[in-house]
Structures are given as structure tokens and as C-alpha cells.
Amino acid sequence: MNLKQLSHMLSLSQTTVSRALNGYPEVSEDTRRRVIDAAKRHGYRPNPSARRLATGKAGMIGYVMPTGESVDIDPHFVEFLSGLGDYARAHELDLVLSPTLLDEEEMTYRRVVANKQVDAVYVSSPRPADRRIKLVEQLGIPYIVHGRSEGLDFDYPFLDIDNEGAFHDAARLLIQLGHRRIALMNDELTKTFAIHRERGVRRALAASALELFPELALTATMTEENGYRGARALLDLPDRPTAIICSSMIMALGIVRATRELNLEIPRDLSLVAHDDVFHYLKPESFPVPLTTTRSSIRAAGERIAERLAARMSGLETGARAEVWPVDLVVRGSIAGAPV
Amino acid sequence: MNLKQLSHMLSLSQTTVSRALNGYPEVSEDTRRRVIDAAKRHGYRPNPSARRLATGKAGMIGYVMPTGESVDIDPHFVEFLSGLGDYARAHELDLVLSPTLLDEEEMTYRRVVANKQVDAVYVSSPRPADRRIKLVEQLGIPYIVHGRSEGLDFDYPFLDIDNEGAFHDAARLLIQLGHRRIALMNDELTKTFAIHRERGVRRALAASALELFPELALTATMTEENGYRGARALLDLPDRPTAIICSSMIMALGIVRATRELNLEIPRDLSLVAHDDVFHYLKPESFPVPLTTTRSSIRAAGERIAERLAARMSGLETGARAEVWPVDLVVRGSIAGAPV
DNA sequence: AGCATCTTCCAAAGCGCTTTGGCTGCCTAG
DNA sequence: CTAGGCAGCCAAAGCGCTTTGGAAGATGCT
Numbered sequence: 001m002n003l004k005q006l007s008h009m010l011s012l013s014q015t016t017v018s019r020a021l022n023g024y025p026e027v028s029e030d031t032r033r034r035v036i037d038a039a040k041r042h043g044y045r046p047n048p049s050a051r052r053l054a055t056g057k058a059g060m061i062g063y064v065m066p067t068g069e070s071v072d073i074d075p076h077f078v079e080f081l082s083g084l085g086d087y088a089r090a091h092e093l094d095l096v097l098s099p100t101l102l103d104e105e106e107m108t109y110r111r112v113v114a115n116k117q118v119d120a121v122y123v124s125s126p127r128p129a130d131r132r133i134k135l136v137e138q139l140g141i142p143y144i145v146h147g148r149s150e151g152l153d154f155d156y157p158f159l160d161i162d163n164e165g166a167f168h169d170a171a172r173l174l175i176q177l178g179h180r181r182i183a184l185m186n187d188e189l190t191k192t193f194a195i196h197r198e199r200g201v202r203r204a205l206a207a208s209a210l211e212l213f214p215e216l217a218l219t220a221t222m223t224e225e226n227g228y229r230g231a232r233a234l235l236d237l238p239d240r241p242t243a244i245i246c247s248s249m250i251m252a253l254g255i256v257r258a259t260r261e262l263n264l265e266i267p268r269d270l271s272l273v274a275h276d277d278v279f280h281y282l283k284p285e286s287f288p289v290p291l292t293t294t295r296s297s298i299r300a301a302g303e304r305i306a307e308r309l310a311a312r313m314s315g316l317e318t319g320a321r322a323e324v325w326p327v328d329l330v331v332r333g334s335i336a337g338a339p340v
Numbered sequence: 341m342n343l344k345q346l347s348h349m350l351s352l353s354q355t356t357v358s359r360a361l362n363g364y365p366e367v368s369e370d371t372r373r374r375v376i377d378a379a380k381r382h383g384y385r386p387n388p389s390a391r392r393l394a395t396g397k398a399g400m401i402g403y404v405m406p407t408g409e410s411v412d413i414d415p416h417f418v419e420f421l422s423g424l425g426d427y428a429r430a431h432e433l434d435l436v437l438s439p440t441l442l443d444e445e446e447m448t449y450r451r452v453v454a455n456k457q458v459d460a461v462y463v464s465s466p467r468p469a470d471r472r473i474k475l476v477e478q479l480g481i482p483y484i485v486h487g488r489s490e491g492l493d494f495d496y497p498f499l500d501i502d503n504e505g506a507f508h509d510a511a512r513l514l515i516q517l518g519h520r521r522i523a524l525m526n527d528e529l530t531k532t533f534a535i536h537r538e539r540g541v542r543r544a545l546a547a548s549a550l551e552l553f554p555e556l557a558l559t560a561t562m563t564e565e566n567g568y569r570g571a572r573a574l575l576d577l578p579d580r581p582t583a584i585i586c587s588s589m590i591m592a593l594g595i596v597r598a599t600r601e602l603n604l605e606i607p608r609d610l611s612l613v614a615h616d617d618v619f620h621y622l623k624p625e626s627f628p629v630p631l632t633t634t635r636s637s638i639r640a641a642g643e644r645i646a647e648r649l650a651a652r653m654s655g656l657e658t659g660a661r662a663e664v665w666p667v668d669l670v671v672r673g674s675i676a677g678a679p680v
Numbered sequence: 681a682g683c684a685t686c687t688t689c690c691a692a693a694g695c696g697c698t699t700t701g702g703c704t705g706c707c708t709a710g
Numbered sequence: 711c712t713a714g715g716c717a718g719c720c721a722a723a724g725c726g727c728t729t730t731g732g733a734a735g736a737t738g739c740t
Contacts, residue, residue: 342695342696342697343696343697343698344696344697354696354697354698355698355699355700358697358698358699359698359699362698386696386697387695387696387697388697389695389696389697390695390696390697390698391696391697391698392697393695393696393697393698394696394697394698394699395697395698395699
């Protein structure tokens with residue numbers, strides 16, 4: 001059933017039927033009702049390919065997804081996707097993932113935009129002065145950045161959590177508990193969020209005339225293995241830290257393993273705070289000692305980003321709207337006063 | 341730059357240019373070269389929307405993705421996606437995720453197919469007599485099932501791992517080590533792979549005149565928490581199992597936690613085997629006691645499925661080709677002879 | 681009554697590609 | 711020398727929608 005047939009059926013022109021269906025004013029309410037009714041009865045659904053060709057609108061949200069032998073998709077991505085999906089589903093949007101090699105990212109963005117495959121894209125885990133942001137800005141496609149960049153000479157719309165604030169608060173709490181040697185196990189500093197987190201910790205330490213010692217500032221991708229190795233390195237130090245703040249719960253698993261191996265006890269010998277992106281399959285309460293966390297649901301962020309992307313697609317949102325979410329600091333059993 | 345302009349430029353008809361570019365024979369090699377050359381020089385790329393409208397081909401692989409408040413996307417999905425992406429990228433295919441509520445799945449499939457949004461779909465984690473398989477078969481869109489169904493009255497193309505064999509082998513090994521009370525912590529039995537795994541364990545037990553005791557056969561979604569609870573339930577039993585086979589590494593985390601809490605030692609008091617889908621962020625070697633696993637890379641499966649989908653899209657693969665991958669049984673420190 | 685102004689609808693022209701159905705000119709076979 | 715065949719090209723008809731530029735009829739106003 002296509003427009004032609006439907007309009008024939010109704011003895012109306014395609015124009016009128018199209019307008020009736022798309023809510024244009026130059027059609028009487030009477031006809032509109034008739035049309036909508038008939039469309040529903042016959043299960044008419046405009047062919048998206050045709051519509052796309054005519055309008056240039058795709059009705060899809062895009063994500064340029066880095067892949068490759070040595071690229072592992074972040075497990076956080078599923079959570080984000082869940083959120084994005086929740087919104088997209090409710091609004092009949094589909095998601096297009098365009099896989100790309102890292103060094104062909106720009107080409108892929110250009111292709112996706114030139115082909116009008118999607119109406120909006122989101123950019124994830126930005127780096128300082130992220131080229132992708134400049135690129136999508138130039139290309140003129142609606143977009144939202146999940147996270148923030150720095151050192152860009154223009155403003156851009158983004159949604160980020162207050163990483164600096166969260167890690168600042170975590171560090172401050174530990175300091176108040178008497179900790180002086182606090183370690184940070186962070187993601188690679190190429191990502192802005194990691195930089196912000198470190199900044200937060202440093203700020204809290206500085207406020208108490210303390211500092212983040214270089215040997216206590218570790219960075220690595222967030223795997224269990226790296227958590228373990230990092231913790232071993234830290235805990236084998238002659239003057240080991242009494243507290244660790246860590247950027248991910250998966251890493252925290254490795255840290256816990258290391259303490260076990262060394263017969264150290266949390267929180268007696270070591271206080272531990274981790275960031276919790278809220279996974280359904282791994283909860284901070286499920287640690288041998290329930291984990292104190294800075295918590296922010298990445299799924300909720302996905303949902304919100306989809307919402308804002310939709311708003312931008314339809315022109316409801318414009319400009320470089322910045323949105324920063326506060327982060328909960330949830331205290332559980334994994335922290336205690338510093339050992340004397 | 342579109343076809344019209346390009347053909348003007350070359351003083352050729354659109355027909356000829358189109359044919360030259362698409363490798364049709366009715367154009368001289370001379371002209372073809374000229375055309376291809378000019379196309380490259382001017383960076384001409386056919387508009388996919390137009391092409392799609394004309395041909396009905398989308399150049400995209402689809403996945404109908406269940407979402408909703410209470411639906412958590414499986415963390416395995418990222419791994420699968422990585423694999424799919426690897427292949428798709430190399431072949432300039434994009435992926436379309438169509439989020440759907442569980443009870444609107446059929447509608448969504450119908451929509452996606454009717455709209456010709458994608459040229460092929462894959463179906464994941466099928467259940468016995470899975471309606472989706474029947475549906476896509478009827479709809480006539482190329483598809484591959486990741487996993488298997490049962491009790492369908494027709495054959496269908498799929499890629500699965502030998503779950504039954506893997507769990508059979510794992511159980512047999514434990515039996516050979518003297519274990520008699522072997523527990524199985526499985527995913528919900530609504531999924532075929534879970535059924536197969538249980539079947540494998542039962543078969544191995546039966547071969548030694550043993551059985552899978554009802555109180556030792558647990559099912560739950562694969563979270564750390566469920567692993568913990570299940571293990572607690574098992575280990576609190578008056579006559580507790582001496583070995584557990586478990587369907588996921590994330591669950592295994594919880595099991596380990598439970599043993600710790602009960603001051604039991606792996607493998608002295610309890611042998612543990614888990615299935616490893618190969619996550620980059622959590623490895624069996626990274627357990628307090630390295631985990632014996634049945635191993636099969638879900639990422640590799642994703643890549644292979646993309647490859648087969650592409651083959652089906654272009655008619656290279658047809659029919660109900662079944663592909664079952666063997667599963668490695670990798671022995672590490674988490675198993676030992678049964679305690680006496 | 682006459683003119684302007686809405687309201688409501690329509691025919692037709694795109695959007696940019698593929699594909700059908702020729703048409704032309706040259707070569708080959710009879 | 712001619713019919714037939716073939717290689718190589720083209721014009722035009724879709725694909726199914728949106729949108730432009732009217733046109734007809736109804737309505738309001740003087």
C-alpha cells in the first residue's frame with residue numbers, strides 16, 4: 001500500500017493525502033480525519049526510503065563506532081545503548097552504527113553526513129581538542145557530545161557528569177578520614193573525563209596542602225587485569241597508599257584481588273572508592289566489602305542524549321547547550337579512617 | 341556531484357555511467373575506465389537514498405534490539421558487536437539497531453522488513469520454537485540465527501557453539517576427578533543454549549550412572565549477584581556439591597565471593613568451571629585462582645555472522661546452512677580431585 | 681454585485697538512482 | 711550483397727514520497 005493507491009482509494013490527490021498525514025494546515029479537518037482513518041485501516045506507512053530521498057531526513061541517530069583488531073568496545077557502551085534505545089524505541093527512531101578504523105574516523109563521519117544516513121550523531125569519550133567535535137560542527141549535522149572536550153575555540157552542546165566534583169568529593173572525604181597518601185587509578189589521560197577526575201583529586205589534596213604523588217597516579221584502560229597490576233604496584237611500594245580512588249568498578253575487582261593476595265584488608269589496611277557507572281550485572285554492594293562509589297548512571301545519560309538529539313533534529317534545541325550532571329557519592333563499607 | 345552532473349561532464353548518458361560504475365558488461369572497457377577515473381577524480385559517490393529507493397537494497401545489517409525499563413542488554417552484546425563491526429567496517433556495511441519492546445518484537449521485524457531498512461538481520465539468543473525465526477523466514481529476508489532453536493518444523497541458517505559438548509566435557513572431566521555431586525549454575529532455561537548446556541551435563545553424569553540433582557541445578561540471569569546467591573544456596577546445603585559448572589564468568593565472580601565468605605577454598609573444597617565468552621576486561625586468568633573454562637570467543641562469532649550475512653545478502657550463501665563451532669576446554673587451577 | 685481573500689485541493693516537478701526497451705553502426709555469415 | 715547479430719550507447723520510465731505553484735470554490739467586505 002503506497003501513497004498513490006491510498007489517494008486513489010480516497011479519490012484525493014497524493015498531495016492532499018501526504019499533507020493530511022503530515023499535519024499540514026491546508027487540509028480540512030474533515031478530510032484529515034478520513035485520510036488518517038483510511039491510512040490506519042489499510043496499514044499504510046510511508047516508505048522511508050522515498051521519504052528520505054525527498055526530504056533528506058533519515059529518522060535515524062548515528063554513532064561512528066571505532067573498531068579494529070586492537071580496539072575493544074567499552075563495556076559501558078551497552079549500558080549507554082540501553083538508555084539510547086529506551087528513548088529511541090518510544091519515538092520510533094533507529095540507531096545506525098557505522099564501524100570505522102580509528103584513523104579513518106574523519107572519512108566515516110564525512111560519508112555518513114554526505115549520505116544523509118542519519119539526522120544526528122553523538123560523539124563519545126572526547127579527548128581534549130577533539131577533532132571529531134570540530135568536524136561535526138563544520139559538517140553542520142546536529143550532534144551532542146557525551147562528555148566534554150577542552151581547548152576548543154567554540155562552544156558545543158554536550159552532556160557530561162561532574163567528574164571533577166565527584167572525584168574531588170571522594171578525595172576530600174578520604175582526607176577527612178585522615179588519609180594522606182591517596183592513590184588514583186585512572187583511565188588513560190587522553191580522555192577528558194580522566195583529566196577531570198585527576199583534577200578533582202588534586203584540587204581536594206591541594207586544599208589540605210597535600211598532593212597527588214606521581215608514583216600514586218596510575219593510568220590504564222579499565223580492565224580487571226590492569227586493576228590488579230596497578231594495585232600490586234601501589235601496594236608493593238615501600239610507603240604504600242592508604243587509600244585508592246579508582247575510575248571503574250571492573251578495575252576495582254582487580255584491586256580487591258590484589259589486596260587479598262597481599263593479605264590486606266579493606267577498609268582496615270586500605271580504603272577504596274570506585275566510580276560506578278551502574279551496571280546491572282555488577283553492583284558495588286556485591287563486593288566482598290561493599291564499595292563506596294561515586295555513582296552516575298550511564299544508561300540515564302544515554303536516554304537523555306537521545307532525547308536531546310531528537311530535540312535538535314526537530315529544531316527544538318539549538319545552540320551550545322551544556323548540561324552537567326551532579327554525581328552521587330555513596331558511602332559504603334570500603335572506606336575507614338587511615339591506619340595509624 | 342551526482343550522476344547527472346557526472347554524466348554531463350563525460351558527455352555520456354546516466355545509463356552508461358551507472359552501468360560503467362556498477363560493472364555491467366554492456367559498456368566498453370575504454371568508457372568504463374574513463375568513467376571510473378572521472379568518478380574518482382570528482383569524488384562521486386552514489387546517493388544511497390536514491391539507490392535504495394531504486395533498488396530496494398539498503399546496504400545495512402539489522403538487529404532488532406529488545407529494550408525497556410526492565411530489559412538489560414547483555415554485556416556479551418558489545419563483544420558480539422565488536423566482531424560484527426570488524427567485518428562490517430571492512431566491507432562498508434553499517435548496522436541498524438531497531439530498539440523494540442519485547443512484546444512488540446514482531447511488529448518491529450515487520451516494519452524493518454517492510455521498510456527495506458536493512459538487507460539482512462541476525463537473531464540472537466533464540467528460544468525453543470522461537471517465533472522470531474519463523475517470522476523472518478516468512479518475511480523472506482536473509483538472516484542468520486546466532487545460537488539455535490529447537491522444535492521448529494523447518495531448517496534455518498545458524499551459527500552456534502557446541503554448548504552441549506562443552507558442558508559435557510567439563511562435567512566429564514569433573515567426574516573423572518572424582519566429583520559426584522556436581523552443580524550447574526545456568527542461565528534461564530528459556531534460552532536454547534542454556535538447555536543445551538544442561539543437557540551436556542546430564543549426559544556426562546548419566547554416562548557414569550550419576551545424575552543432576554534438582555537442588556543442584558540453578559538458573560538465573562548472569563549477574564554477579566545471582567552468582568553469589570546461587571553459590572550461597574548451594575554451599576549452605578547439608579550435602580553440598582563439590583564442584584560447580586557455571587555459565588558465565590560474571591556469575592563466577594559471585595561464586596568466588598561466596599566461597600570466600602564461607603572460608604572455602606578453590607579448588608580444595610570446591611572445583612569451579614565457567615564458560616568464558618572472552619571478554620577483554622575480565623579474564624579467567626585474573627581470578628584469585630585461575631579459572632578452568634569452556635571458551636569460545638563471541639567476538640569471533642560476530643565477525644563470522646557478519647560475513648555470512650553479507651554472503652546471503654549477495655546470494656552467495658543460501659539454504660539452511662548450519663555451523664557449529666567446537667569449544668575449547670581450558671584447564672586452569674580452579675579444579676581438583678573431589679575432597680574425600 | 682464585484683472584488684479580494686481564504687480555504688481546500690490538485691497536477692506536476694523534483695529527489696538521484698537503476699533498469700527497461702530501444703536504436704545505431706559495424707561485423708560476420710550465407 | 712544482404713540479413714542477422716552484437717557491441718555500445720541512450721531516452722525515458724520508474725522507485726514513492728514531498729513540495730511548488732496554481733486553481734476552484736467559498737466567504738467576506740464594500
